[in-house]
Amino acid sequence: MKRTILLTMLTVLTMVNGNWSTVNAQKYVGGDISLLPDYENANAKYKDKNGTLITGDMIQYFKQQGWNAMRVRLFVDPSKAPAAHQDQGVRQDLEYVKTLGKRIKDAGLAFLLDFHYSDTWTDPGKHSTPSSWNSSDPEELKAMLYNYTKDCLNELKAAGAEPDFVQPGNEITYGMLWPTGHCYPDGGNYGTGTFANFAKYLKAGIQAIRETCPQAKIVIQTEMSKSTNVTNFYLTLKNYTNDYDVIGISYYPYYHGTLATLNSLIKKLEQGYPDKKIQIVETGYYHKWYPSDASYPISTFPDWPDTDNGQLKFTQDLIETLNAHDSVDGLYWWFPEANEFGVPWQNAVTPSGWYNASLFDNETGCAMKALYELQNFVGTSGIETTHYSPLTTHQYYTLDGRRLPTMPTQKGIYIQNGKKIIIK
Numbered sequence: 237m238k239r240t241i242l243l244t245m246l247t248v249l250t251m252v253n254g255n256w257s258t259v260n261a262q263k264y265v266g267g268d269i270s271l272l273p274d275y276e277n278a279n280a281k282y283k284d285k286n287g288t289l290i291t292g293d294m295i296q297y298f299k300q301q302g303w304n305a306m307r308v309r310l311f312v313d314p315s316k317a318p319a320a321h322q323d324q325g326v327r328q329d330l331e332y333v334k335t336l337g338k339r340i341k342d343a344g345l346a347f348l349l350d351f352h353y354s355d356t357w358t359d360p361g362k363h364s365t366p367s368s369w370n371s372s373d374p375e376e377l378k379a380m381l382y383n384y385t386k387d388c389l390n391e392l393k394a395a396g397a398e399p400d401f402v403q404p405g406n407e408i409t410y411g412m413l414w415p416t417g418h419c420y421p422d423g424g425n426y427g428t429g430t431f432a433n434f435a436k437y438l439k440a441g442i443q444a445i446r447e448t449c450p451q452a453k454i455v456i457q458t459e460m461s462k463s464t465n466v467t468n469f470y471l472t473l474k475n476y477t478n479d480y481d482v483i484g485i486s487y488y489p490y491y492h493g494t495l496a497t498l499n500s501l502i503k504k505l506e507q508g509y510p511d512k513k514i515q516i517v518e519t520g521y522y523h524k525w526y527p528s529d530a531s532y533p534i535s536t537f538p539d540w541p542d543t544d545n546g547q548l549k550f551t552q553d554l555i556e557t558l559n560a561h562d563s564v565d566g567l568y569w570w571f572p573e574a575n576e577f578g579v580p581w582q583n584a585v586t587p588s589g590w591y592n593a594s595l596f597d598n599e600t601g602c603a604m605k606a607l608y609e610l611q612n613f614v615g616t617s618g619i620e621t622t623h624y625s626p627l628t629t630h631q632y633y634t635l636d637g638r639r640l641p642t643m644p645t646q647k648g649i650y651i652q653n654g655k656k657i658i659i660k
Contacts, residue, residue: 263565264305264346265613266298267572267595268518271325273336274585281578281601285608289601294573295343302611305346307517307568308333309406310388312366317356323588325571326356330388337397348455348517348568349392349399350406351441353381353413358406360459363414374416374433378440381413385444393449401453401566403517404441407486409458409465413437421458421469435476442479457484457517460492461531463501470509482566483509484517489537489550490530495557506563515566516558520593521550523604544604547593551606555613567613569595569606577601 272294282290282297290297295306310333311317317326328336333349340347352358355366369380385404392398405412410426411419411434418429425431438456445454456473458466470483483505487498505514526534526542534542540550558564574594576584578601590598595607 263567263614264348264515265567265610266303266305266307266345267569268307268309268350269295269298269573270307270309270328270336271571271585272573273332274325274327275573275575275579278579278583278585280575280585282575282596283577283601283603285603285605287600287602293339293343295339295345298572298607299343299345301608302615303345304614305348305400305566305568306340307348307350308336308340309350309352311352311355312384313355313368315355316367320588321356323586324357325586330391334392334395334397337392337399338395341397346400347397348401348403348566350403350457350517351385351388352406353384353404353437353441358408358412360407360409360461363408363410363412363418365413365416369413372416374436377413377416378436381437382440382444385441386448389445389448398449399452401455401482402445402449403455403457403484404438404445405457407457407459408434408438409461409469421465421472423468423472423475431472431476435473438473439477439479442477446479453481453513454479455482455484455515455517456480457486459486459518460498460501463493463497466501467504467508470505480512482513482515484515484566486518486570487516487554488518488520488570489540490522490527490532490534493532494536495553499557499560502558502561502564506561510563512563513566514561514564515568516554516564517566517568518570519554519567520570520572521547521606522593523547523597523606525592542592544597544606548605548609551609552612555609558613567610569610572596572607574598575601 276294282294284290309328310330311326311328314322314326314329337347337349353366354364356364365377369377371377409421411417411429411431415427415429417434417437418426419431419434420426423431442454445452458469460466466485502514521540522542523544523546524542539553540546558567571591572595574586574591575596576590576598579585592598595604596602597604
């Protein structure tokens, strides 16, 4: 006689002093929803995959689909960003993030805060110092970054929006606060910028986070336009600090290559940094209008056409790859909320152009299939298949705490050794 047992750490019940208690989720899945309030204010019409209008709170809707975490970016003064960048979505100041962060926390989701330490976008090609941080002295900039980080976190805590994860910098493969903190991932200087200066800034941010939100996990994010940049970066960083918890990676296949490339990188990071968790803090794939500036043509991904089903297949394949690694505990879709359906053209949330790698169709408002697939990153957490033949005696409990003498023979959900058991 054989039975299939699925062990999942999504929700684990344990017996403590005779009482059942819930242990927090071990894996995190969600999206960077930094523009959701703007779409809501513009009266975007969100529909489910069947075309039915979603009338409730969108964060709750995402939660109902198995998402348990959200990411939000924070700029120092986005009013100083170039108009073109504001049109792309650079609007998140501290007041904005306090309100959105509280919604996330009130919904019971984990909150990942992404400090950009700039007035505008930061990425491997740009990391401008905030206009109000008017100094070229690394020691002064270090102090400014420390004070800013601490002040923001204190205000977020007071607003009921304390983050669970914090990124001190966004895609910092080439440093931050340019030009003084501009550097190469292998430790080389870039003009007047040095890795030593960058490390000062990063460590100041980490110190402020540890002092203000000691329970928060610190995420150091890089991107993988060159996978060797990622490995070189963390190797160089070891010379300055190891005080972080999570290696965060941006992975967009059309810019960064195949899943085989990502898988190889994760293996190297697991071997080099066994004490760190790994999270994909940004990812996405187009469901239409594959980008013309892609580093890898769509022919590179024959199983992933730029369609609803192609985006779904990418998501399925990505989850399968990530779930082969115990170290990977986070997956965030970037800009899933993009949806201009129902918004008058003159009030477009992103007038510079639609983002067609979101999880909604800008032309119909309907959710893409991939939105519902993401929950399987968490839902398959720790899955094992065990065959008991013949039956052996194990300690089982029902969900209401009744002890069973042997493995249950009926389909249902049970507890064994503190883990949820699903018998199908």
